[in-house]
Amino acid sequence: MSNFPSNLTPQELWELNQQLQRQVERGVARHQQLIQLRNELDDELERYHKLNEFNTQALETGSPQELVLLALDAYAHTFQLPRIAIYEHNTDTQQLTLLGQLGFSEESIVQQAIVTVPKEHQAGIFPQENSLSELVELTGLKEALIGIYHPPKLRQSPPLVAISGFATEDAHFMQSINQHLLPSYSTMTHELGLYMEQLMLMQKLKEEINERKAYQSMLEEAKIELENRVIKRTTDLENSNMRLQHEISERQAIESELLRSNTDLEQFAYIASHDLKTPLRSIGGFAQLIGRRYTEQLDEQAHEYLQFIFTNVNQLNNLIDDLLLYSRIDSLPDQVEEVDLNKLLSDILDELKGTIAGLEVDIKVDELPKIYGKAVQLKHLFRNLIDNAIKFRRPEVACCIKVSAEQKNDRYCFRVRDNGIGIDAKFQNTIFEVFQRLHSVEQYQGTGLGLSICQRIVQRFNGRIWFEPRNPEAGTDFLFTIPVQTLDHDYARLEVKDYTGC
Amino acid sequence: MISFYSASNGLINSKRAMESAICDAIEGETDLSSIDLVVFHCTIGHDLDVLTQTASTLCPGAKVVGCTCAGVIGKEGANENLRALAVMAVSASAQQEIAVGVSTHLNGKSSFEEARKMALAIKEQQAGTNIVQLYATGIDVACDQLIAGIESAFGPELPILGGTASDNMRAERTFQFANGEVLEHGAVLVGYADPSLNLHAAVHHGFSPIGTGYTVTKSLHNQIFEIEGQAAWPFLMEKLGLPADQHPGPCIPIAGMGERLSADLQSAYHNEHILRVITKVDPSDGSFFFPSDCPEGTTIWFSERNEELIFQGLETMMADLVGQIGDEKIVAVYHTDCAARGRALFDKILKEEIIHRMQHPLFPTGVGPWLGMYGFGEFTPLAGKNLFHNYTTSIYALTRA
Numbered sequence: 001m002s003n004f005p006s007n008l009t010p011q012e013l014w015e016l017n018q019q020l021q022r023q024v025e026r027g028v029a030r031h032q033q034l035i036q037l038r039n040e041l042d043d044e045l046e047r048y049h050k051l052n053e054f055n056t057q058a059l060e061t062g063s064p065q066e067l068v069l070l071a072l073d074a075y076a077h078t079f080q081l082p083r084i085a086i087y088e089h090n091t092d093t094q095q096l097t098l099l100g101q102l103g104f105s106e107e108s109i110v111q112q113a114i115v116t117v118p119k120e121h122q123a124g125i126f127p128q129e130n131s132l133s134e135l136v137e138l139t140g141l142k143e144a145l146i147g148i149y150h151p152p153k154l155r156q157s158p159p160l161v162a163i164s165g166f167a168t169e170d171a172h173f174m175q176s177i178n179q180h181l182l183p184s185y186s187t188m189t190h191e192l193g194l195y196m197e198q199l200m201l202m203q204k205l206k207e208e209i210n211e212r213k214a215y216q217s218m219l220e221e222a223k224i225e226l227e228n229r230v231i232k233r234t235t236d237l238e239n240s241n242m243r244l245q246h247e248i249s250e251r252q253a254i255e256s257e258l259l260r261s262n263t264d265l266e267q268f269a270y271i272a273s274h275d276l277k278t279p280l281r282s283i284g285g286f287a288q289l290i291g292r293r294y295t296e297q298l299d300e301q302a303h304e305y306l307q308f309i310f311t312n313v314n315q316l317n318n319l320i321d322d323l324l325l326y327s328r329i330d331s332l333p334d335q336v337e338e339v340d341l342n343k344l345l346s347d348i349l350d351e352l353k354g355t356i357a358g359l360e361v362d363i364k365v366d367e368l369p370k371i372y373g374k375a376v377q378l379k380h381l382f383r384n385l386i387d388n389a390i391k392f393r394r395p396e397v398a399c400c401i402k403v404s405a406e407q408k409n410d411r412y413c414f415r416v417r418d419n420g421i422g423i424d425a426k427f428q429n430t431i432f433e434v435f436q437r438l439h440s441v442e443q444y445q446g447t448g449l450g451l452s453i454c455q456r457i458v459q460r461f462n463g464r465i466w467f468e469p470r471n472p473e474a475g476t477d478f479l480f481t482i483p484v485q486t487l488d489h490d491y492a493r494l495e496v497k498d499y500t501g502c
Numbered sequence: 503m504i505s506f507y508s509a510s511n512g513l514i515n516s517k518r519a520m521e522s523a524i525c526d527a528i529e530g531e532t533d534l535s536s537i538d539l540v541v542f543h544c545t546i547g548h549d550l551d552v553l554t555q556t557a558s559t560l561c562p563g564a565k566v567v568g569c570t571c572a573g574v575i576g577k578e579g580a581n582e583n584l585r586a587l588a589v590m591a592v593s594a595s596a597q598q599e600i601a602v603g604v605s606t607h608l609n610g611k612s613s614f615e616e617a618r619k620m621a622l623a624i625k626e627q628q629a630g631t632n633i634v635q636l637y638a639t640g641i642d643v644a645c646d647q648l649i650a651g652i653e654s655a656f657g658p659e660l661p662i663l664g665g666t667a668s669d670n671m672r673a674e675r676t677f678q679f680a681n682g683e684v685l686e687h688g689a690v691l692v693g694y695a696d697p698s699l700n701l702h703a704a705v706h707h708g709f710s711p712i713g714t715g716y717t718v719t720k721s722l723h724n725q726i727f728e729i730e731g732q733a734a735w736p737f738l739m740e741k742l743g744l745p746a747d748q749h750p751g752p753c754i755p756i757a758g759m760g761e762r763l764s765a766d767l768q769s770a771y772h773n774e775h776i777l778r779v780i781t782k783v784d785p786s787d788g789s790f791f792f793p794s795d796c797p798e799g800t801t802i803w804f805s806e807r808n809e810e811l812i813f814q815g816l817e818t819m820m821a822d823l824v825g826q827i828g829d830e831k832i833v834a835v836y837h838t839d840c841a842a843r844g845r846a847l848f849d850k851i852l853k854e855e856i857i858h859r860m861q862h863p864l865f866p867t868g869v870g871p872w873l874g875m876y877g878f879g880e881f882t883p884l885a886g887k888n889l890f891h892n893y894t895t896s897i898y899a900l901t902r903a
Contacts, residue, residue: 017714024713025741028804032756035847042849076514080584082547102514103549172674173546 040180047184050078054188058195067199068100071162071192076102078188079181081164082174085109085139086192089117089159096138096161108167110138117159123147123186125177126165141165143177145185149193157197162189269327273320280320284313315441322449326434329377329456336485339375341368341382345403348383352390360398361390368405369412372485377457382416384450385478389418391444400475411463411481419475423467432465458482503595504696506834506900507531508871510576510588516549520556523589527871532593537561539592539600539692541635542568542679543875546669547584550677550684558682561591565602567690568679569637569667572841575874577865580857582844582876584670590834590873594696601627601693604680605638608689610724610791613644616689617651624693625655631693633701633900635836636664638689640676640878642782644724645890646794649881652691653888661701662888663898665838665877666793671846673751673781676878700830700901704823705882707840707894708812711760711775711803718800724792725784729802733788735780741804750780750790755846758893760803761796770885772818777805779840779892781878793879794890805893807847816856816895820863823897830901832864837874840893844876860897 008016054074061067068086075084083103087096098111115138118131126136126144136144144165151157164185166174287309290298298306345365352363363386371378386401393399402417423431423438430436432455435448458465458480465480509526513519524540540557544550550570557566573582581588594600603620617636624631634656638648643666652662667676680690716737720728729737736746738757750757760775768774782791796802837860844853861869882889882896 021713022741025804026743028712028756028806029742029744031806035755038849039845042845046850073514076547076585077512077583080547082584103547173669173672175672 040178044180044184047078047181050074051184051188051191054078055191058191061195061199063203064099064196064199067192067195071188072100072102075162075164075188079145079164079185081145081177082166082170083139083141084162084164087135087138087161087163089115089161091158096135099160104139108140113138117148117161119150121146121148122150123182123189125179125182135161136163136165139163139165140167142168142171143174145177145181147185147189147192149189149196151193151197155197157193157200160189160193160196162192269324273324276320277317280313280316284310284317287313315445315447319447319449322447322453325380326449326453326456329453329460336372336374338370339373339378340370341378341405344368344375344379345382348379348386351383352386356390359390361393361401362398363401364403366402366404368403368414369407369484371412371482373461373482377460381454381457381480384454385416388450388478389416389420389476391446392418392420394419394421394475407484408481410484412484413479413481416478417470417475422469422474423476425469428466431467454478454480503698504599504694504833505532505593506871507591507593508576508589508834508873510574510578510581510586512581512583512586514585516552516585516587517556519548519585519587520553520589521560523587524557524560524591527589527591534561535563536593537564537591538594539602540564540566540568541590541592541692541873542566543571543574543588543873544568545573545582545584545586546570546677548587550679553587554679554682554684557589564591565600565692566679566682567602567637567692569665569690569875569877570669570677571875571877572668572670572846573844573876575837575839575857575872575876577861577869577872580844580853580874580876582670588873588875590836590871598628599695601631601695602680603691603693604683604685605689605691606683606685606687608639608687609642610644610647613647614651614654617648617691618654619651620689620691621652621655624691628693628695630695630697631656632660632697633694633699634660634662634664635692635694636662636689636881637678638664638666639678639685639687640666640668640781640793641673642687642791643689643793644795645879645881647723648689649888649890658888659886660888661703661883662881663701663703663836663838663883663896664881665875665896666879668841668876668878671751671754671841673749673754673878698902699833700903701883702823702826702830702899702901703883703896704819704826705880705884705889705891705894705896706772706815706819707777707891708808708815709758709760709773709775709777709805709893710808710811712806713804715760715801715803718796718798718802721796721798721800723795725789726792726796727787727789735783735785735788735790737788738780738790738804746788747785750783754779754781755842756804758805758842759792760805761800767885767887767889772815775803775805776889776891777893778802779842779878793892812856813859816859819895819897820860823899824863827864827899827901830903832870832899832901834871834900835861835864835873836898836900837872838880838882838896839874839876840880840895841876841878842893843895856895860895864897864899 057070058067061070071086072084085101085104086099088099089096094114094116096113096115098109101109115134121132124132124146126132126146132146135146141163144163147162149160151159165177287306291306345368349363389401390399397419400419405412405414427438432451434452437448455465461482463481463483468477468479470477507527509523511519511523513522540561542553542557544553554566573580574586574588576588592600601624603623605616605620608616634652636648645666649662667678669676675686678685678688678690680688716729718726718729719731726734728734739746739748742756757780758777760777763771763774763776778792778794780790848856861872880891880894880896882891
């Protein structure tokens with residue numbers, strides 16, 4: 001107070017008071033300006049904190065959708081603008097697609113549009129930046145902040161556009177958007193873009209991982225299925241093996257039984273033939289002796305009886321021979337020899353000369369192959385068939401027999417054709433059975449074993465025998481197959497095939 | 503008996519915000535069907551229709567009331583974001599314990615009649631109402647007339663608490679909520695009829711008048727046409743170095759006008775002046791509106807915030823309040839603060855410190871139900887007399903013996 005001038009007039013005091021009053025009043029306004037400045041600084045700091053918070057939370061988001069929701073929240077809290085829209089831009093089609101929005105009604109915002117996103121901009125403020133008006137028009141906002149994230153060229157992610165602002169109807173509580181918000185807005189949009197990019201990459205990775213996992217799971221399932229199949233197959237095989245082993249054992253037992261039985265049979269056949277043929281020979285011999293020594297004493301009736309004895313002894317002798325032959329077919333050793341069938345047939349024809357002398361019998365033999373087999377058995381085969389053809393010739397008709405052969409793949413098919421009395425096709429299965437006769441002994445001599453022996457010989461060579469009736473009363477074709485084989489082949493191993501009709 | 507539950511949040515989706523606030527408020531305490539009243543404060547960026555509809559849907563038996571504000575204050579602290587919400591869910595043992603009166607056409611001229619109508623409606627519903635809570639538009643309203651209107655129905659003894667709605671300090675549009683409707687020029691009066699419930703209120707502002715006062719030379723009710731013989735609003739703006747056509751919103755923090763209190767209220771207020779906010783100007787004649795009548799010849803002062811006075815006043819106020827409450831149990835606290843006392847005047851640290859100093863003395867071990875807002879004005883009884891204030895912190899503790 002000591003410096004206060006005491007000699008002032010009331011007028012001067014009043015003026016001084018007015019001056020002080022003005023200073024006080026200006027001071028109030030300046031004070032408020034300072035508060036506003038401080039608030040702006042506080043706001044900037046708050047935005048910085050919110051950005052940090054957004055960064056921290058964005059790291060924890062698990063999907064683009066979740067990130068967009070978080071970003072909407074962050075934009076709203078950071079910039080205190082009531083409406084926010086986030087778009088994704090497709091650089092190929094130029095299409096903007098809305099990813100998320102806040103504060104808009106469905107009708108007041110464009111969801112998709114073809115819009116060019118200016119490449120030179122990273123952020124702008126509307127309406128000051130007229131070049132961004134096309135983007136802001138999508139939202140119908142009166143004033144807006146626009147942030148654009150342009151991904152680096154090498155990255156595949158799409159550009160993002162964030163628009164925050166207020167509409168005309170919000171103007172009552174909003175003031176013009178402050179330019180100071182722009183850097184933070186740009187930063188947040190850039191951060192959002194980067195996180196979106198990361199999430200999309202993560203999502204792609206996750207998809208790949210899931211795909212791989214799915215494949216792995218499929219592989220594992222396939223592996224398990226395969227293992228199950230292997231286990232099942234193994235079990236089946238084991239069971240099958242066991243069955244086979246069992247069958248083998250059974251078969252071995254049967255074979256061994258058969259072998260024993262064969263041996264017994266052979267022994268029996270030998271003994272039988274020997275033991276049967278010895279008394280038979282005696283009967284025949286004594287009958288001949290009676291016939292020779294007592295010719296004079298015997299009347300004509302007795303001679304006829306003796307003739308019956310001779311015939312039956314012969315018949316029985318043949319039967320014993322055939323039985324012996326039949327029983328020994330399988331017992332011969334497996335080793336084979338080369339047989340020239342032309343020579344073999346020539347021998348047969350030589351042997352038959354006596355038989356067919358005086359008969360009208362014509363036997364033609366085509367060129368025959370050399371085959372591997374047993375000459376004795378092959379001879380029986382051909383001889384039997386030719387004998388039958390002669391035996392069952394048609395009376396009053398010249399007997400024509402033709403023997404021929406042709407190769408079919410790995411087989412020779414032999415044909416013995418006659419023009420005899422023929423055989424009904426219905427006897428196809430029975431004619432080869434043992435002791436099956438189509439005619440009585442009185443009509444046609446024979447033991448009933450001839451064709452059975454033929455069949456057994458052919459089967460021994462893993463072949464097949466059958467007959468084909470020709471036109472009625474035109475005769476019969478007997479056919480059989482023999483494999484084309486080399487010397488060292490074991491016939492027992494050959495597969496039996498059906499060559500009917502060869 | 504009435505029970506109170508509160509919660510607040512800053513969720514930006516309005517539906518989720520309301521659902522979350524109500525559910526958080528009552529969590530573990532009661533169920534939605536027992537809620538009879540939902541009082542909510544929200545900031546202006548929320549979808550107001552969605553908020554009211556969600557509250558009505560969630561609590562179908564409840565009356566839904568509230569208003570917009572510049573920021574909400576809950577037990578979780580203050581939030582002045584564009585989307586902030588605070589809720590007080592109230593359940594009563596009988597429906598009649600809570601009554602609501604609504605005015606849909608309120609302005610400065612109709613304030614008395616509209617308030618009287620609301621009060622009479624409440625009295626008709628529940629004559630035993632012992633506390634009323636008032637939310638009114640914050641733009642064109644004569645708040646002393648509102649008080650007079652209510653007192654004309656209930657008498658001057660009935661305590662009135664509450665405040666006027668605000669926006670985000672723009673002073674453009676404020677909204678009130680009543681029975682599922684969003685009103686712009688309205689008011690809602692809630693009556694509590696629970697004799698076990700006591701109200702203890704405290705108020706202070708911490709501002710000092712500065713410079714020489716100015717004389718109101720022409721006024722009608724709450725409309726002031728001239729100061730010192732000049733057009734009122736341009737006169738004030740000239741003093742502040744601002745343009746004559748300046749909108750009043752941005753001036754709220756600096757254009758708080760002091761008015762001398764009557765001698766009987768000065769000591770209770772710990773201040774010689776009460777403050778008045780200007781939220782509406784008539785540019786056609788340069789007049790502006792006070793929230794209460796201002797007769798010609800009244801002296802008004804610019805005022806400045808005084809940090810020391812604010813903190814000292816706060817300490818004194820809380821000590822007074824705690825003393826009033828004594829051994830009674832606090833069941834809920836309503837709180838209206840001036841919008842200018844939020845971020846417009848204080849930084850975040852100071853603001854949180856102030857709120858802590860309010861909440862801690864009342865709830866030392868954890869804040870109980872608390873619903874507050876930064877509005878344009880506060881209805882707070884002072885020395886047994888209902889008064890309308892501006893630029894204050896007003897706390898209303900509801901207690902039971």
